[in-house]
Amino acid sequence: MFRKSIISKLFFYLVLSALLAGLVFFGAERVGYSYPWLAYALLGSYGLVTFLIIVFLVHRPLSKVFREMKALLTGRPYKRIFTTRIDEIGVLAHFFNDVTQTMERLSTQMRDGKRMSEELSIGSDIQRNILPKAMPQIPGLSIYGKTRPASEVGGDSFDIISAAKNNTLIYIGDVTGHGVPAGLIMVMVNMLIRTLSEIYASGYDILVNTNRLLKQRIEQRRFMTSVLLRWQQTDQKMFFTGCGHEHILIFRHGQSVAEVKQTGGIALGMVPDISKIIHEEEILFESGDTIILYSDGIVEAKNMQGEMYGLDRLNAVVSQHAGASQPEELFTLISQDFAVFVGEQIQNDDITLIVIRRV
Amino acid sequence: MALLQLTTEIDPQDSRYAIIVFNGELDSSRLHDAEKALSSFIETFKGSHLIFDWHELAYINSDSIGMVMVTHTRLTKRGIHLMVIGARPNIEDISEAIGLTKIIPFFADKAAALDSMTA
Numbered sequence: 001m002f003r004k005s006i007i008s009k010l011f012f013y014l015v016l017s018a019l020l021a022g023l024v025f026f027g028a029e030r031v032g033y034s035y036p037w038l039a040y041a042l043l044g045s046y047g048l049v050t051f052l053i054i055v056f057l058v059h060r061p062l063s064k065v066f067r068e069m070k071a072l073l074t075g076r077p078y079k080r081i082f083t084t085r086i087d088e089i090g091v092l093a094h095f096f097n098d099v100t101q102t103m104e105r106l107s108t109q110m111r112d113g114k115r116m117s118e119e120l121s122i123g124s125d126i127q128r129n130i131l132p133k134a135m136p137q138i139p140g141l142s143i144y145g146k147t148r149p150a151s152e153v154g155g156d157s158f159d160i161i162s163a164a165k166n167n168t169l170i171y172i173g174d175v176t177g178h179g180v181p182a183g184l185i186m187v188m189v190n191m192l193i194r195t196l197s198e199i200y201a202s203g204y205d206i207l208v209n210t211n212r213l214l215k216q217r218i219e220q221r222r223f224m225t226s227v228l229l230r231w232q233q234t235d236q237k238m239f240f241t242g243c244g245h246e247h248i249l250i251f252r253h254g255q256s257v258a259e260v261k262q263t264g265g266i267a268l269g270m271v272p273d274i275s276k277i278i279h280e281e282e283i284l285f286e287s288g289d290t291i292i293l294y295s296d297g298i299v300e301a302k303n304m305q306g307e308m309y310g311l312d313r314l315n316a317v318v319s320q321h322a323g324a325s326q327p328e329e330l331f332t333l334i335s336q337d338f339a340v341f342v343g344e345q346i347q348n349d350d351i352t353l354i355v356i357r358r359v
Numbered sequence: 360m361a362l363l364q365l366t367t368e369i370d371p372q373d374s375r376y377a378i379i380v381f382n383g384e385l386d387s388s389r390l391h392d393a394e395k396a397l398s399s400f401i402e403t404f405k406g407s408h409l410i411f412d413w414h415e416l417a418y419i420n421s422d423s424i425g426m427v428m429v430t431h432t433r434l435t436k437r438g439i440h441l442m443v444i445g446a447r448p449n450i451e452d453i454s455e456a457i458g459l460t461k462i463i464p465f466f467a468d469k470a471a472a473l474d475s476m477t478a
Binding site for chain 1: 387420421422424425426428429432456457458459461462
C-alpha cells in the first residue's frame with residue numbers, strides 16, 4: 001500500500017520519525033533527564049529527517065523526471081528513466097519511457113517510409129526512362145502510345161525498337177499484378193527484348209529466347225503477356241508474334257468495324273520452352289489502316305457501378321474514330337471515352353495504349 | 360464486392376479424384392485466402408486427379424491465373440493431374456488468351472473430365 005502512493009509513504013515516514021522522537025523524549029524524561037535542549041535537539045532532528053525524506057523521496061526523483069521531460073520538449077538529448085517505483089513518480093517515469101519509446105519507433109517508421117518512398121520514386125524514374133520518351137519517326141508508320149502505372153512502379157511496358165535488317169519492333173507487355181515485383185520483371189523483359197533484337201531478326205526468335213531466359217529468373221506465379229509487332233520497312237509488311245496478350249484491334253481503312261484478332265501463343269514465363277506454341281504471322285496492313293495494342297488495365301477497368309469498360313466499348317470508339325484520326329488524336333479520343341466511363345473510380349491496374357497507323 | 364467460396368466434393372465411390380468448386384470472383388483481394396484453402400486441401404489429397412469446377416466462377420484475373428499455374432506445378436510434381444471444368448466463356452477466353460488452356464486441360468463438364476481419366 002505504501003509503495004503505491006507518495007502521500008502514504010510520507011505519512012508513514014513522518015509518523016514513524018515522530019514516534020521515535022516521542023519515544024526518545026519520554027524515555028529520557030522517565031529516567032530523569034528533562035532538559036529543554038533535548039526537546040529542541042529532538043525537534044531539530046525530526047525536522048532534518050523530514051527534510052531529507054522529502055528531498056530523497058520526492059524532490060530528487062521528480063527533478064530527474066522533469067529534467068528528461070524538459071530535454072524531450074526542447075529537443076535536446078534525453079535518457080530513459082530507470083526506476084522500480086510504482087508510486088506517482090514511478091508512473092510518471094514509466095509514462096515518459098513509453099512515450100519516448102513510441103516516438104522513437106514512429107520516427108524510425110517515418111524514416112523507413114521516407115526511404116522507401118524515395119526508392120520507389122527512383123524505381124519509377126528508372127522505369128520511365130526505359131519507356132520511349134518521344135515517338136520515333138518510322139518510315140511508313142505513325143505511332144502514338146503511353147502507359148500509366150497504377151502505382152509508382154508498374155508492370156506494363158511498351159517499346160519501339162529499330163532492329164537489325166531494317167526491322168522496327170513495337171511491343172507491348174503486361175506482367176501479372178503491378179507494383180515493384182511486376183516492375184522488376186517489366187524492366188528485365190524490356191532489356192531482354194532490346195538485347196535480343198540486336199541478335200535475332202524475327203519476333204518469334206526474340207520472344208522464344210526472351211521466354212527461355214526469363215523463365216529461369218522469375219517465380220512460378222509471375223508471367224508477362226506480350227505481343228510484338230515487326231514492321232519490315234523494306235517490304236512494307238507487318239508481322240506479329242503473340243504471347244498470351246489481349247486481342248489486337250485492326251481497323252482497316254474503308255471498313256466500319258475494327259477486326260478483333262487473337263494474339264494466341266502463351267504468356268512469357270509460364271513454361272520453359274514456347275518454341276512450339278508461338279509463331280510469327282503476317283497482318284495485312286495497308287495505307288490508312290490502324291492497329292491498336294492495349295493492356296487489360298483498359299478493358300478490365302470498372303466504373304463506379306462495377307461494370308467493365310470491355311473490349312466492345314473500346315472497339316466501338318476505335319471503329320467510330322479510327323478512319324479519320326491520326327494516332328495521337330485517336331489515342332486522346334479513346335482516353336477521353338475511358339475517363340468518362342471510369343469516372344472517379346480508382347485505377348487498380350496499369351494501363352497502356354498504343355495506336356499505330358500505316359501512312 | 361462478390362465473395363469467393365471454395366467447396367470440396369469427394370466421390371466416396373471413386374477416390375481417384377476430388378472436385379473443388381469455385382463460386383464467386385477470384386481476384387487479387389481473394390487470392391491469398393483461396394491459395395491458403397487450396398494448399399491445405401492439396402497437402403492431404405491422395406488421389407490422381409484434381410478438378411477445378413468453374414461453373415460458378417464469374418471472374419478471374421491474371422494474378423489468380425498465376426496462382427492456378429503454381430498449383431498446377433505443385434500437383435504435377437506429385438504426379439497429380441489438374442483439370443478445369445465448366446469455365447464460362449469470359450473465363451475460358453482469358454485462360455485461352457494467356458495460354459493456360461495449353462497447359463491445363465479444360466472440359467465442358469464433369470462427365471467429360473472423368474471420361475478423359477479413363478481414356
